[in-house]
Amino acid sequence: MVRDDSDERLTVRSNRAAFAVVLAWLLVALVPSPVTASIGGEIDESDIRLRAVDATDGLARYRSNPDAGEYEWKRDLPCWSRFPEIDRTSNEVCWGGSAIQHDPPVCEDGAALQPIWRRLRSDVTWWKQVGWHCPEHLLPEMTEEDFRLLSIAPAPAHMQPTGGEVLVNKPTIVFTEGGVQTFRTDLLGYGIDVEATPLTFTWDFGDGARPLVTAELGRPYPDFDLARTYTTPTRTHITLTATWTGRYRVDIDPLHKWRDIDGTAFTTASTPDFEVVELRSRLVTP
Structure with missing residues (x-):
């Protein structure tokens, strides 16, 4: 997935740094x-x-x-x-x-x-x-705080079956889509390119059990790469938290070198609410 956010600016970082530079000049001049x-x-x-x-x-x-x-x-x-x-x-x-x-x-x-x-x-x-x-x-340094100011598109949370109901004791499949997202922005007045890459995906199935943490995207039916089997009826939804790593490149860098960002960013997406239902068989008179 490619994004071009030419209007996005790291203003919080810029304001903070500008204040720091002014303060530094005052300190140097006075002491x-x-x-x-x-x-x-x-x-x-x-x-x-x-x-x-x-x-x-x-x-x-x-x-x-x-x-x-x-x-x-x-x-x-x-x-x-x-x-x-x-x-x-x-x-x-x-x-x-x-x-x-x-x-x-x-x-x-x-x-x-x-x-x-x-x-x-x-x-x-x-x-x-x-x-x-x-x-x-x-060179200006892009920090974790700066990275988290970018509008990274959340990795979508998909599930099967769809339709608002899943069955007790039957696997519920989950999967997502992911790829490198690119940004064009500026930092302290310098133009930079940024890439955000998904690292891990954490699936919370809303059943009180431990979330599923994986680096895999998963696949739809008939594959069951990522799935959870509910054991009791309930009403819930599934939440996907993606962890992103990043790197950046500064226009004025004579080496034009990609540099890793020291830190991560997170995005969250959820499925609509659904019912976990139990089907019971019963004998009927013909």
Whole structure:
């Protein structure tokens, strides 16, 4: 199944990210930050991504017009990489604590990018805006929350027999239809392609028994791949919950690479209500 949702926009994500970028600029402007680190020595991935984009934009603006603005910007190795020739003016900045990432990370999309520094033109001290970072950190990331904002068409819940009644002690067949759904949308102002693929199907037969979880679509009669036999009369319906995985591709990615979304989305569909009935045989006088 193919969908082209050109008007669909991840506005919640965009608004949240826009606010985060503005907040980051304010923090950088008001309080110089020599390290990219979090409590306990663990470097936060989302923090690196935000800082990397922010600092790269600042560096690009500076390079386009080096005489404009109150800051100078540069890419440079951390001072510990140049030991013992430590730059005296950045010595205090370099030795900021054990939480600093001293070695280049292993990146998916190529060699790690050097840290970015800036300083006031009136000052001698360089302050680090972001440490080692990867090419992929400069691309928008589609999260599980973003993925769940897409209008994925539910996998339909089909059953046999149809007609509003099924028999006790006779198999009731279920099946669905599934395939990759494609979307065209944007994330933080960047165009992206998204694919949603069904992973598992969970059938709840409404009889109080454990649901049937499978990766199979099932098939209609005369096949009985997916079926449930009701043992008592009741009135119920069958609910199908599909679990979807996703991947995305960003227009500005020079590798034009598909990237897996870390998380899943869910859709739900149900059959109409039906009766589970019991047929009893009885002797009649001819």
